[in-house]
Amino acid sequence: MNHKSLNITATLLFTATAMTHAWAEDPYNYKKPRESQNWTTISLKTKTANGPDLPLVLLIGDSITVRYAAEVGTALKDKAYVSVLGSSKAADDPALLDEIKLVLRQNAYSVIHFNFGLHGSAGDLRTGLPVVIATLKRHAPNAKLIWATTTPCQKKDDAPDTDVIEKNRVAAEPIAEAGIVVDDLYTLVAKHPTKLWDGGGVHYTAEGTAIQSKQVAQAITPLLPVAPAAK
Template sequence: MKYLPNIIIALLIGSFASVDAAPPEAGSIAEKDTTQNWTFKPDPTLPNVLILGDSISIGYTLQVREHLQGKANVFRPMGRNENRRENCGGTTYGLENIDRWLAVQKWDVIHFNWGLHDLKHVKAPGSSDKSNDPDDPTQATLEEYTKNMQTIVGKLKATGAKLIFATTTPVVPGTRNPLRTPEAPVRYNAAARKIMEANNIQVNDLHAFALPHLDQWQKPRNVHFKPAGSDALAKQVATVITNALEAPNQ
């Protein structure tokens, strides 16, 4: 019986370890939903809005389109397959494809974000192979992210569109597959904010907007949002875009 406490401690440690090792991130609901119809017929009399971002933005784009119906045509990159909603990934992927996305037509407003892919841990620098090891690198270092964002912003400004940068949404503790840490979005957002301030670009602070509601809006140990969270983000994004459309050109 004297060994019983040690056995209990060992079982508890094993239990906690197994929970931490469990795969929590199942991916984005919107990206997995193949029933959604992303094609639409734009109204040539309305302004054109482009949403650039990863799966978080995929989760709210269709709702933003509904909120802005009759006010603007809302697009996002669709890749090379007509009904495939393209994930804009990290800034490295963004740099490789930004010219293609911007060349589609003349844009009046561009709402954009990069961050969640850049700050995730991967097996090797720049790769997309997921890692749960904190000693492994992030897909893009903070310095690389900053440099890439500066180049991307230069290309966005050249379009003449009104620009809105959305801060990267929060990461909850225990997020795995891949590992992301809660403090990483804070650091990457701070770097992005400096670029936006230097270029007089509006910031839509989705990080601060979502942070008080993560228990209700975000999936556990996961960066992706529940439908209620995506709906809330969509309303916020639609409001900010509407204000930009209605604001006089400077």
């Protein structure tokens, strides 16, 4: 084997070793249990061909978010274009970070309204939420962030949803440390004079969804960039 062949072989070995090392630094935890109905939905909205130049808003969350997203888009119709990333993954699932980064690479968002709570445990949230926050700040450094508290599930005899209460307690510390605005959807639902759940006790009636979408739009509006005055 001549020196040229030796150099090529050494280069290939170095490249393969470096790639293997890079992959080893970011492994997927395929053994982490996921729910049997593991899903992701993405709907990205941007300026249309002849549409106004409005800021972009991203909603991130679970099926609760997906259900109120369309109504939020309608409420902000003349103020922003609203996109949604919905996922059943827990906050500490590394694949969730890939989904977030995939969406953030498409557009520069002015406001990101996000929540992770119904899926996974309080421990998952404790581990994963600081990483999610860091990911949002790194890949969307100019976006204003809003954390939505997790909505409660309906319990027998209208008992408090202690699981969600604990998740919201766990989330409060990293959210406060990061100086992120809070949209308290939990209190909106839990303290509402009428029961807003549908028959399943997790999702909401049309009225419940409308009430949530109205508050989400109200939380987002003051954080939207002010349009320059017309000359």
